[in-house]
Amino acid sequence: MIVAERKPFDEIFANAGKHHKVLLLGCGTCVTVCMAGGQKETGVLASQLRLASREKGVDLEVTEHTITRQCDAEFFDDTTSRLVEESDAVISMGCGVGVQFCSDRYPNKTVYPALNTEFFGATLEQGVWTERCAGCGQCIVDKFGGICPVARCSKSLLNGPCGGSADGRCEINPDVDCAWQKIYDHMETLGRVDELEEIQPLKDWSHNRDGGPRTVRKEDVRL
Amino acid sequence: MSVTTLKSGSMLERVLVSGKFAVTSELGPPKSADVETIKEKAACLKGVCDAVNITDNQTAIVRMSSIAAGVLAMREGLEPVIQITCRDRNRLAIQADVLGAYALGIRNILCLSGDHQRFGNHPTSKNVFDMDSIQLVNVLKRMRDDKVFACGDEIRNSKKAPLVAPEIFIGAAANPFGDPFPFCVTRLGKKMRAGADFVQTQCIYDMDRFRRWMEMVRDRGLHEQIYILAGVTPLKSLRMAEHMRDNVAGLSVPDHLIERMKSAADPKEEGEKIAVEQMQELRDIPGVAGIHIMAIEAEKSVAGLAEKAGLLPRPIVD
Incomplete structure (x- = not known):
């Protein structure tokens, strides 16, 4: 929501x-x-x-x-x-x-x-909501164990954590989880850590708001 | 390796390729348009190291651009390693700057993510992060080796014009102390495969952890495919040691070093003594190709440290 x-x-x-x-x-x-x-x-x-x-x-x-x-x-x-x-x-x-x-x-x-x-976020607990999606227009969370580095890493890094990840926390604020620690832990649980060796190429931001205001048209339901 | 196989021909590359132990240092550009400070700092570093990193708005504080400061340092006889962060510029701006830097004579570039702007003097600014440091490494490699831009266009003025691509020695940073620990080596491997020729590490205080990291590096054979320069920052005071331990994410300062700084009669001298010992120790670790001395705003101390660590005189490699 x-x-x-x-x-x-x-x-x-x-x-x-x-x-x-x-x-x-x-x-x-x-x-x-x-x-x-x-x-x-x-x-x-x-x-x-x-x-x-x-x-x-x-x-x-x-x-x-x-x-x-x-x-x-x-x-x-x-x-x-x-x-x-x-x-x-x-x-x-x-x-x-x-x-x-x-x-x-x-x-x-x-x-x-x-x-x-x-x-765009989710309810974490009563009275607490947190960001989960950046609406980038090209979902790639499957590559990262269902955790989005675009929305949840402070630098939107696609190839691993920066040097500021410590004890599972992000360098910008000790209250913020390091998205990459979460990705690593989840991929380890899934037995898929090896997949993180893959170099993620430059992201196509043209599907993001960077490409201008976006419109979705679903032709089969249009009147 | 013969001269013809050099990628950039920079002194740093020549020293490393020749198998000699390399020394790099750091020069922070001024927080103004002042040229004299660069000249003073450059004079301290001349002849002391093979190349000098010129930082790019480090800690997200506005300073003279790394390319401009690098060219000024070059006029003073230093070989610059221009740092480029992904925080402030998108792929258009960075590629344009790489062409400009090369045209001005710069041959080494170090690719970084960049400190978050929250820490600097413009915390209300917007960051870019169009790409990350590994993608930036790969963009530079493709520019150099494939002579194409990130979009695939060839680096030439027109279809009939010659290809004129920037021949850059490509560097990156490595943090042996970040979390998750096993991923630190994965990151190094990715940087190597993306096209990095060398890495400089975060400053090392926890020698045991660095040794463990290097073991993992050697197990993967990475030290044979990428030059690793070990980072050293001399401690100036007990306060600095405690600050490094408590406030710098991903950096640990072991208790025995804190104790030495605490009981020292002259903490600054003790800090330098520790740094010299560290450099000597690092030099003997298999796979370490050089030392990166980051004496933050203390360029004057670098010559003395390098001398005491037996790193002088610097070789001239043709």
Whole structure:
């Protein structure tokens, strides 16, 4: 899923304060799972904004509303569109995709992001999410025991660890696992360590975002 | 080996090919456009080593470019080994710089991943890592031997123009102390197969572990296919020894050395004494082809160390 974190309150409040009536729009998919922008978090932020505006004597009316997905046109129903039109601006609790989708849909409204979108990740434990995929467009994790060096090595090294791997930790931070120690250990468990002798050639980054914004077309399902 | 088989003709290559024990050192470019510092440092190293590494934004701190500083050092009579990291440039920029470096007379290049920018003075920058150090070694080898760029295009101005490819002696780093330990030798083998002619190791304090690593290297016969220069950094103080032990990832300083530094009346002198002993010991380990003296910001001390270790005078190999 896409993992995001809420922006500092002051940053959101500064944007909201430029308007009299804002719609806080939550998203019911990824950011609900990572507890950043779902219905619950939308409610909490709406209350904070109302409280702060009252305390500071700012004339601000906050409406809250959450839709199933902000990255899909079908969920922007009539109710949502009406609420948007009735507001001076929208504060999206969706990821960066949701913010842009919303902005495209309502070109006469300014849409502010309430979240910082971080990465594609997994839930490690309650309240902890971690990056697992860099979306490079050409998956090669099978060569590395199912562990991605592009996303999980700080230097995206494809041919083994740098000199900074010590006791299973990455040199950038003792809290970060060395991806290459994990790759080595896993390949050893699989009895495939020998495969790491193979020199991985230069990666074709044209499938990555480096090739420009990407689009996937699945012709057999297009209307 | 006859002269005609030389890959680059650099002094470092000639010394190693002739079977003589090589000595390299290091010169850190200034954190400014100051040329005088390079001249001063170069004067300390002239005649003391066969070639001198010119670091590339080491520890991710901005300095004068390694190619520019290398050319300035060359004017002072040194032979540079230009370091290139994969952190700051992509494959276009690096290949362009390799052509430029060669055109300016540079014959040795050392390929590195590069310290993460988090450690330097621009921690908010974006890193590149378009390729890793092993891939970079292979790009240089293909440029030199196959006379092609990474994309496969020939290194010539037009179809009818002659091929003018950079003939570079290719180096890489080796860390005998990194984890996972068995992979340290695998990495060396990969660097050799990718096309590295020589490696310089991380500085060695834990001689027992280095000996074990060299045994693994010899078991694979790697020492016969790649020149291994053992890294030595003299300890200047007890604080430095403890810092190396505690804060430098993948580097261990054994207790007996910490004890010696602690009880020494003159720690700096003791550190140099330890370094000389290490160099003499390393020289006798089968498969070690030379010493790489990294006296960090202490270029003045290198001549004395090399002298005491019996590494002077340096040979002139035609």
